Amino acid sequence: MAPGTTVQDHVALAEIELCGELIIAASSTPEERLSPDRIDEVLKVASRPASADERQFE
Numbered sequence: 001m002a003p004g005t006t007v008q009d010h011v012a013l014a015e016i017e018l019c020g021e022l023i024i025a026a027s028s029t030p031e032e033r034l035s036p037d038r039i040d041e042v043l044k045v046a047s048r049p050a051s052a053d054e055r056q057f058e
Helices: 010-027 036-042
Strands: none
Touching (some): 010 036
16 A cells, blocks of 8 residues: 555444444443443434344344
8 A cells, every 4th residue: 555545444434433323322321331222222222123033033
């Protein structure tokens, strides 16, 4: 790679940003751990119904 050339891995950068959001949320919560619902909220994940495969393990 030539000097001064940079490579950007957009997936890695997005993952780092999400980790940062989780760290900020964790540092501002009075609980010891973030709840799964809070993690989903921070990561902007919509809840979805469990699939048939997931329900068999409940």
